[in-house]
Amino acid sequence: MIRHFDRPLFFAVLLLCGIGIAMTYSATSTNVALTDYWQRQLFFTILGAIALVTAALFDYRHLELLAQPSYFLLMVSLVAVYFVGEVKNGAQRWLNLGIDVQPTEAGKFLLIVFFAWYLSRFQDRIRRLPYLLGAVILLLFPLVLVYVQPDLGMTVTLAFISGTLILINGVRLTHIFLGVAATAAAWPILRGTLQDYMLRRIEVFLDPGSNVDAAFSVRQALISIGNGGWLGLGWAEGTQNRLHFLRVRHTDFIFSVIAEELGFIGTVLVLMLLFFVIWRLVRIADLAQDQFGRLITFGVASLIFFQTFINVGMNLAILPVTGMTLPFLSYGGSSLVSMMVAVGLAQSVVMRHRKMDFA
């Protein structure tokens, strides 16, 4: 079993985490209040690695039993947030359980597990509309609750992951068209509910002059990236980074720090590592011995892919500004540990891909 533990994947993830620690140091060393952030990131990496191995050792098939409770737990916590959640920066996303917890962070996994179970359980019947509609409706409940927090980024993430799982599990083309038509019909209503900040982000993306503040962040990110050239300015030497022209350097815009300090070559290598991780996850999905495992791994892969895509796209100014972090590289304990757990789940799947293993 241990034989099938995906070592290239594991080391690629650890390497990314190492780069993340180094870049966190570079992005925070010039701010007195944040100087210990790289140590925290190191601590979370170690914690994450332990969580990864623990998740790998845990047999993912037991999760099938937890699928329904997962969904229930997710809904309960989201409803709780709705009524008694903590408000920060104008959004009600946190539950105070001694420390503030954001249920949607774990919600991604709960939803992956639940949909992996639902779709694999009804795999032979999913081509029938009622089962598909059931999946869509079960998805809509949590989505609406997250959307009203408001948290557009998380809503889109959850929709993307669940959508990917539904598509990968197999859908009739006509049903896809139906879905697209339904969304198009609902758009005018949806649009009215978009929060101001969401609209502004879209606006800013389409017309960077309209919001000076956000446009400034994106502009400074582009300058940072361009400032890197072929080889970069060197670690902890990026002027845009060091002199704070780049905002939220250690989280949303860590990619720009990498680009400025490691240059084109270094950044392409980092991107290659990220895509290698996703590639390995897709390979695991192909090897999975059952549909449940396959869908879980695809869920993990789509989660990592989606966050990478949105974050890098934002840094490169080909997507609007959202507060989404870059997996393994951005500073942030809960995000890092949850990503490592996700990779651990995939490891659990690949370790058990042979039904019988006598070796």
Add this chain to the structure above:
Amino acid sequence: MDERAVRTATTTSIVVRLTLAATFLVFCFRLYSLQIVSGESYQEQAAVNRLREIDTYAPRGVIYDRNGEILARNRPSFVIAVTPADLPADDLNTDIDEQRIALERLLAVLEANTDPEMAIRIAEVMFLHLGREDFRNTVESAGFSLSFRLIDVEVIELDDEGREVVKVEPTLIPDFSEPLPIGGLLALLERAVAHGTQGSSYKPISVLELVDRERAFQVAEETYQLRGVHVLQKPVREYPYRELAGHVLGFLGPIPKLAAENYKERGYEDPNEPVGLNGLEYEYQDSLRGLPGKRLVEVDILGRESRTVNIVREPEPGLNLSLSLDIRLQEVMHNALARQLEETGAPHGVALAMDPRNGAMLGLVSLPSFDNNIFSEGLGAEYKALEVEDDTRRPLYNYAIGGLYPPGSTFKLVSATAALAENVITPYTTLVDRGPIYLPNFFFPDDPTQAQEFVSWNHKLNILHGSMTIVEGLGLSNDIFFYYLGGGYPDFMVGLGSERLAKWMRLFGYGETTGVDLPGEVRPIVPDEQWKRLELAESWTTGDSYNMAIGQGYVLGTPMQVLVSTAAVANGGYLVKPQFVQEMVDAQNQLQWQYEPVIKERVPVDPGLLAFVQKGMWHAVNGNYGTSPNSRVDGITVAGKTGTAEFCAYDPEIQDCTDRDHEGNLPFHAWYTAYAPYEDPEIVVTVFVYSGGEGSAVAIPVAQETLHAWFHDLRP
């Protein structure tokens, strides 16, 4: 899995992998375009972001007197300031306000709660930070009351053509005689910090200025654990002799708003840079300033300097000025004049001393004077400067070059020279004072009751001077003699007349400014027939010539012009330009500039004839019945001329001149102008006392003491 599922799975995994590869390639392509294709442009923008050229001030030039005494220098001084960004922020989860506590501790360290003077100084700084409105609102909303008073602030500003214009602005300022309670100060401080947070919160906000070294170190020690409190260095211009040479030296202040454009064109980039606003500080601003250095620094997004990348240009210290002024002589003149003003109750006066050979100014006193330190002593003291400007006697005004007065009998030097040069009289012509003379009325020449009476000062004392030549005429200052010179008398002699009087007045420099190297000099008019017709729509009369010949009527001049005209008599007819700065020396003590005396046109009079005017001045001091024997100095021959000039300060309320005596006579300005030694003049002194009365009584002692000090105590 069935076959279809396997096929779907294979298709899916191919589609997924293709998507991954495509995304990766798009990202790489975009990266390439940003980093490689447009890299250079972005690198330039990054450089624009982080690099700034910063001016570093050069030390301002020092001003020395003729003996090397320092008259103006730069003193290190300290400012206690808070940086809003570094202050502890108010943690909203606690009930206490952390920022308020920090500011409270700072005020306690500065002893604002126990020392009323400290509280007043801090309040003054806050007033200048916040402005009147905000200051009042803040204090009142903190629950304290505040009284205000209105004062006139007089500022010299540059107009479009770069000339100085005096503007008066009525200004309300709070009455600081009572210190604010600590709560009020705290509210002000919080308000100022809140303002700072809106701009660049890394810019320090001064709390207390002009802190001396010892106190600064003490505060620094006590505040080292107070986050956000800094002790900054800021040089202050210092004038060790305080009000002694206030008008000569002038003072510094931030660039006046109206002249901002003008200064900008001259390379003054910081609108708050202190520049000379008056006196030599103004006149020699560019030389004293030197050349600010330039540094290329790296700044962060908030404009904080992180390091110096490159020193583009080292600052070049300003040039040091060496004056011909002797501060010890200045002190003698100042004290003597101040004493005379106090004794007579005269509102203001002037004393001037100059070397007649080259125009080198030895002293200039205009009273009331002011202590120019109060202008340079930073923000808090600027408030005191307002009080100086509030004085109705206008201490900021330099009466020596800015005041126009009838020169009275001192003008007889001009009429006498003119009459001799124009052959109206010879040096030996005698004219007789038989008492008042009467000019027949132009329209009723045969009616003696309508004739205009002209008296000499001595007639009031029942003295007749009898017959005299020009020498006695000057020595006794007989007015009848000069009436005849100025206007002649029907059927008896032809006088100079308006045109020739005006011509000689111009020749003695009255039509022009003297060109002294100080700002604010006024230029009087020279009255003649055309002028009177245009201004007053009247024709010139013989009586006008009479009055003009004795320096009354329409004749006006500044004390500086009287000084220059006296010098022209003393030095044999040369009109010199008065000049304070003789040399400019750079920081390496290398001579950079030396004054070449400017001798303007020589007054076209035969030196042999001019000698009789000199003799007349000698007679006034040393001859029988001379007007000014009191100006004699032991061992030195002094020559002088008194002046007692009637003036009319018209008051529209009473529709008459103010200060008439009980007989209705007008008040007098007292003048005395003299030079010594008679044989080989090396100093000219002119004294003027506004409404001082008899010249001999009030002005002579000042001149005498000045000359005595020069020849017996000071002369090298």
